[in-house]
Amino acid sequence: MPPSPVDVLIKRVDPDVPLPEYAHPGDAGADLRTTESRELAPGERAVLPTGVSIALPEGYAAFVHPRSGLAARCGVALVNAPGTVDAGYRGEIKVIVVNLDPRESVRFERFDRIAQLVVQQVEKVRFQEVAELPDSTRAAGGFGSTGGHAAVDGTTGGNRYASVVSDREGQ
Numbered sequence: 001m002p003p004s005p006v007d008v009l010i011k012r013v014d015p016d017v018p019l020p021e022y023a024h025p026g027d028a029g030a031d032l033r034t035t036e037s038r039e040l041a042p043g044e045r046a047v048l049p050t051g052v053s054i055a056l057p058e059g060y061a062a063f064v065h066p067r068s069g070l071a072a073r074c075g076v077a078l079v080n081a082p083g084t085v086d087a088g089y090r091g092e093i094k095v096i097v098v099n100l101d102p103r104e105s106v107r108f109e110r111f112d113r114i115a116q117l118v119v120q121q122v123e124k125v126r127f128q129e130v131a132e133l134p135d136s137t138r139a140a141g142g143f144g145s146t147g148g149h150a151a152v153d154g155t156t157g158g159n160r161y162a163s164v165v166s167d168r169e170g171q
């Protein structure tokens with residue numbers, strides 16, 4: 001038995017916009033539509049309205065994620081992915097899209113599905129300041145310390161290209 005869904009209050013800012021919908025029963029994200037028709041030139045970004053605002057229960061947040069089809073077919077990404085919608089936010093949900101395709105414009109029509117909203121429970125933490133943190137096996141390693149991709153900060157030795165190639169040869 002799947003767990004019963006959590007009720008989230010939703011208000012249409014645009015009276016005609018279809019409400020966000022899960023395309024399949026097991027989906028994590030409900031698709032968000034834009035209420036605006038808009039063309040984006042290569043490299044251009046825009047803040048697109050979705051026509052809805054929500055009131056999440058306390059202890060929840062919603063995350064605006066990209067759609068993989070738009071990314072793969074058109075090079076559309078979200079500048080701030082994932083966008084965070086706080087439980088107390090009552091404004092219209094907006095989606096900050098960018099056209100990363102170097103050559104082709106992309107056109108959004110009114111009510112196109114442009115992103116997906118994932119609602120999650122989030123922990124509230126108390127930050128407890130200490131002079132020293134407990135040890136861990138990773139310690140301060142990060143930013144490519146385990147290999148498998150290009151070095152980004154020059155601290156792992158070699159130039160970017162050499163570091164990618166040598167890693168592949170080692171596999």
Ligand SMILES: O=c1ccn([C@H]2C[C@H](O)[C@@H](COP(=O)(O)OP(=O)(O)OP(=O)(O)O)O2)c(=O)[nH]1
Nearest residue numbers: 064080082083084085086089092093094095096
């Ligand atoms: O993709 C997004 C990201 C955020 N928001 C809304 C909901 C969120 O609660 C609010 C603030 O977002 P965030 O905290 O990421 O932005 P900020 O730049 O820190 O603004 P603020 O100073 O208002 O917190 O903007 C969206 O509608 N879409």
Ligand SMILES: [Mg+2]
Nearest residue numbers: 084085086089
């Ligand atoms: Mg903020």
